[in-house]
Amino acid sequence: MKKTLLALAAIIIALPTAAKAGEVGTGPNPYTDCGIGAALFTSPDYHWAAVLSNVIWDLGTTAVTSAVSSPETCSKSKVHTAALILETLPEMEKDVAMGEGEYVLALAETMGCSSTDGLAASMRQGYAGVVSDASYDAKNDIERATAMYNVARDAAATNSCTAVL
Amino acid sequence: MYSSSLRQLKKLKFSKGRAFKALPFILCALSIAPAYGQNIPSLEGEFKSQWYNLNHYNARGTSGIRNDDFFIAPDGRENPRSEYEHFIKTLLHYKQGNKDVAQTLCNFPARMTLMQENLNWFSQNDRPSCPEYEQAQKPDQIKSISLIFASGYFDNPSSYYGHTLLRFNYDDSVLNQKTLNSSLNYGANITDQDGTLVYILKGLFGGYSARYVTNNDFIHSHRYTNAQLRDLWEYELNLTPKQLHFVSEHSWELKNAEFKYYFMNDNCAHRVINIVERATGEDLTKSHGFWLMPLQVLQETEKNEAKLIRSESYNPSLKSTFSARYDALSDNERRQFLSFLSEDTTVQRKLAPQMSEDVLLLLIEQLDIQIAKLSIKKTSDRNLKNALNAQRRIILFELLKRPAYSEKDRFTPPAPKASVLDMPSVSVLRTGYIRRADEIDALNIHYQVANNDLLDRRQPGQEKSRFIMGAVNLDIRESNQSGGRVDVREVTVFDIANLNTNPLPMTHTGEYSWGIKFGYSHRNEICTACGSVSLEGKGGKAIRFNDHIMAYSLNGVRLNHRKTRDFGYTQIVSENGLAIDAANARFDLSFDATYDPFMGEDEFIAGAEVGLDVGKGVEARFGAAKNFDGDNMISARIGYHFN
Numbered sequence: 001m002k003k004t005l006l007a008l009a010a011i012i013i014a015l016p017t018a019a020k021a022g023e024v025g026t027g028p029n030p031y032t033d034c035g036i037g038a039a040l041f042t043s044p045d046y047h048w049a050a051v052l053s054n055v056i057w058d059l060g061t062t063a064v065t066s067a068v069s070s071p072e073t074c075s076k077s078k079v080h081t082a083a084l085i086l087e088t089l090p091e092m093e094k095d096v097a098m099g100e101g102e103y104v105l106a107l108a109e110t111m112g113c114s115s116t117d118g119l120a121a122s123m124r125q126g127y128a129g130v131v132s133d134a135s136y137d138a139k140n141d142i143e144r145a146t147a148m149y150n151v152a153r154d155a156a157a158t159n160s161c162t163a164v165l
Numbered sequence: 166m167y168s169s170s171l172r173q174l175k176k177l178k179f180s181k182g183r184a185f186k187a188l189p190f191i192l193c194a195l196s197i198a199p200a201y202g203q204n205i206p207s208l209e210g211e212f213k214s215q216w217y218n219l220n221h222y223n224a225r226g227t228s229g230i231r232n233d234d235f236f237i238a239p240d241g242r243e244n245p246r247s248e249y250e251h252f253i254k255t256l257l258h259y260k261q262g263n264k265d266v267a268q269t270l271c272n273f274p275a276r277m278t279l280m281q282e283n284l285n286w287f288s289q290n291d292r293p294s295c296p297e298y299e300q301a302q303k304p305d306q307i308k309s310i311s312l313i314f315a316s317g318y319f320d321n322p323s324s325y326y327g328h329t330l331l332r333f334n335y336d337d338s339v340l341n342q343k344t345l346n347s348s349l350n351y352g353a354n355i356t357d358q359d360g361t362l363v364y365i366l367k368g369l370f371g372g373y374s375a376r377y378v379t380n381n382d383f384i385h386s387h388r389y390t391n392a393q394l395r396d397l398w399e400y401e402l403n404l405t406p407k408q409l410h411f412v413s414e415h416s417w418e419l420k421n422a423e424f425k426y427y428f429m430n431d432n433c434a435h436r437v438i439n440i441v442e443r444a445t446g447e448d449l450t451k452s453h454g455f456w457l458m459p460l461q462v463l464q465e466t467e468k469n470e471a472k473l474i475r476s477e478s479y480n481p482s483l484k485s486t487f488s489a490r491y492d493a494l495s496d497n498e499r500r501q502f503l504s505f506l507s508e509d510t511t512v513q514r515k516l517a518p519q520m521s522e523d524v525l526l527l528l529i530e531q532l533d534i535q536i537a538k539l540s541i542k543k544t545s546d547r548n549l550k551n552a553l554n555a556q557r558r559i560i561l562f563e564l565l566k567r568p569a570y571s572e573k574d575r576f577t578p579p580a581p582k583a584s585v586l587d588m589p590s591v592s593v594l595r596t597g598y599i600r601r602a603d604e605i606d607a608l609n610i611h612y613q614v615a616n617n618d619l620l621d622r623r624q625p626g627q628e629k630s631r632f633i634m635g636a637v638n639l640d641i642r643e644s645n646q647s648g649g650r651v652d653v654r655e656v657t658v659f660d661i662a663n664l665n666t667n668p669l670p671m672t673h674t675g676e677y678s679w680g681i682k683f684g685y686s687h688r689n690e691i692c693t694a695c696g697s698v699s700l701e702g703k704g705g706k707a708i709r710f711n712d713h714i715m716a717y718s719l720n721g722v723r724l725n726h727r728k729t730r731d732f733g734y735t736q737i738v739s740e741n742g743l744a745i746d747a748a749n750a751r752f753d754l755s756f757d758a759t760y761d762p763f764m765g766e767d768e769f770i771a772g773a774e775v776g777l778d779v780g781k782g783v784e785a786r787f788g789a790a791k792n793f794d795g796d797n798m799i800s801a802r803i804g805y806h807f808n
Contacts, residue, residue, distance in 0.1 A: 080344060080381075083381075083384065087388070088387045090533045091533075093557075093561055094530075094561075097564035098570045099570065099571075100569060100571055100572075106383050110344045128562070132562060137554050138551055138554075
């Protein structure tokens with residue numbers, strides 16, 4: 001009985017996460033479920049006074065740490081990939097649109113892909129669908145990063161990349 | 166051996182109070198010592214220096230590391246001997262087979278190396294396995310270390326001092342280097358809870374704690390170059406393998422250390438190079454004053470006899486890349502580029518298919534700079550950002566429709582116009598002849614802590630600006646009484662003019678100029694006995710015609726603490742000029758006006774001044790000014806820049 005109750009409680013707790021996971025495909029959304037978005041937008045980096053100290057905090061650090069502490073939901077490679085995309089989104093979009101560049105190369109390395117060319121080609125195809133949607137204009141950074149992440153994850157799957165996303 | 170260890174332990178000098186605290190250690194050490202026949206060197210001479218160096222102890226034995234939990238001994242922060250004893254005890258415990266202390270030892274790889282070099286019973290094989298350190302730092306694969314300098318932050322002179330950090334460069338055996346946390350940064354721990362004034366005061370007077378953090382170098386560099394539009398300069402350091410090893414191990418230890426942050430001298434520049442200083446034993450933080458700036462550190466590192474800088478490389482900001490990309494366009498492409506920006510999205514959709522990839526890429530970078538500037542200025546104008554994104558979407562969509570496009574062999578990233586290392590040192594002492602109104606001849610002495618005025622050479626990648634933090638200007642002249650007389654002309658606390666020009670035919674987010682000044686000063690260079698403590702604020706516009714010529718106009722209000730020569734407490738001021746940069750000279754043609762609306766007084770002054778480079782760190786300045794009443798000023802001075 002005790003075990004049944006515990007299992008029931010676990011299912012109830014897991015439900016919201018599963019629902020969110022369902023929205024983006026497989027697994028949790030790294031930006032909403034792994035703390036990266038919150039880490040970015042509540043960071044001191046976005047306060048002007050950070051300039052006073054000339055410090056630029058690594059926003060990914062907090063997220064990576066929390067991800068490491070809960071590897072079942074947020075794998076390290078998932079968090080690294082998501083952080084790279086969110087932090088470098090404009091350049092990443094440009095590289096994907098061109099089909100090459102150091103940002104796509106960094107993404108390929110992060111996702112453990114042996115070939116950049118195949119990944120870039122897959123991502124071009126996938127991201128064209130994102131950009132052709134008029135709702136792109138009103139998307140915020142996290143929403144666009146999520147779209148890019150999903151495209152990258154699908155491209156990684158079709159290009160035999162080793163990272164678990 | 167037992168008696169040898171006992172003798173060594175007896176050499177450890179304990180105060181009466183500390184003897185009790187040390188008793189468990191002594192008993193424990195005595196019980197372990199015979200088993201291994203260890204020598205335990207006393208904390209003296211060179212060994213003591215190395216121990217102090219590793220733990221940032223000053224001569225009085227107090228560590229600059231502020232957090233007690235960094236140390237093993239409860240009183241380790243202020244008791245180097247106690248910390249040493251506790252560390253030895255931990256080593257002995259580990260050697261005895263207590264593996265629980267392995268993690269404690271792994272927090273101190275540099276300490277273990279020091280002990281390895283000094284204890285005959287502790288060798289490489291005796292070290293615990295430290296997988297976290299080995300995996301994160303990859304110490305055996307570090308090829309070199311670079312000192313990175315980030316130029317000033319766009320539109321924020323408080324960052325014009327720049328920023329420094331270290332980066333570990335790995336050999337080719339380490340794959341995926343872009344994904345490594347290979348840069349080591351030092352900064353204050355700032356929260357959003359303090360107000361602006363509190364931030365400034367705490368930043369200046371040690372109100373913030375600070376620490377080292379490692380970052381993903383790729384993302385970190387991107388933040389500087391693309392999000393903040395800062396150029397990066399990289400200096401690969403010429404370190405021996407042993408020194409590299411030290412930096413790797415000691416920086417790992419420091420990840421758990423907290424310091425106090427002082428904006429003026431215990432800042433990123435100091436703490437980052439301090440690790441290199443501790444590795445090399447060289448003094449790289451020389452400063453004649455109490456301040457230390459990143460540029461000083463770079464210059465001292467370059468000047469050092471150990472020849473620590475092996476090479477310099479440049480990583481341009483998005484803004485620099487954009488300028489180079491624009492310069493590479495044909496006239497027709499430039500017209501297309503400007504035409505696109507002036508149209509609405511309906512027309513832009515029709516124009517995009519007619520454009521080359523070069524123009525499309527330039528357009529997207531233009532939009533990205535605008536978005537970056539919105540972020541820098543903390544503007545939360547959602548509509549503007551959406552409008553910029555709508556334009557980006559048109560270009561992205563157009564590029565995605567076309568075949569993949571390679572920039573290889575088509576575009577060369579911009580090269581630096583000069584080296585940061587060739588910039589004059591930050592402080593200057595200038596002296597020479599000056600004649601002001603009333604035919605008064607004087608010896609003028611000007612001392613400026615930092616950084617530059619409109620006649621100084623521009624830092625590469627940085628816009629012309631006036632950014633003076635601390636200056637004193639004196640006239641020494643003959644007096645009717647015996648001896649000379651000293652007139653204090655200026656005591657400047659700060660004098661900033663951010664001209665914010667733009668060499669391109671399009672603006673990004675307004676590009677307004679502004680200036681602020683506070684201190685004691687005379688109303689202008691001509692008048693005598695017209696000094697007051699004043700606060701001045703100005704706004705305006707600057708236009709850059711090309712890389713060499715710009716015009717500026719700043720207008721605002723000056724508030725004085727007293728009346729001076731026909732002028733009251735409040736004046737409207739106007740500073741206008743044409744600044745010309747040549748290879749080894751800078752010219753400033755100025756026209757300034759002052760109007761007191763309450764007293765009805767006005768004053769107009771035309772002036773010209775030239776600054777000439779006459780040697781490394783030596784400059785000559787000649788100036789002349791005249792007001793509409795016929796009073797004038799002429800000057801001829803020579804200046805020496807130094808750290």
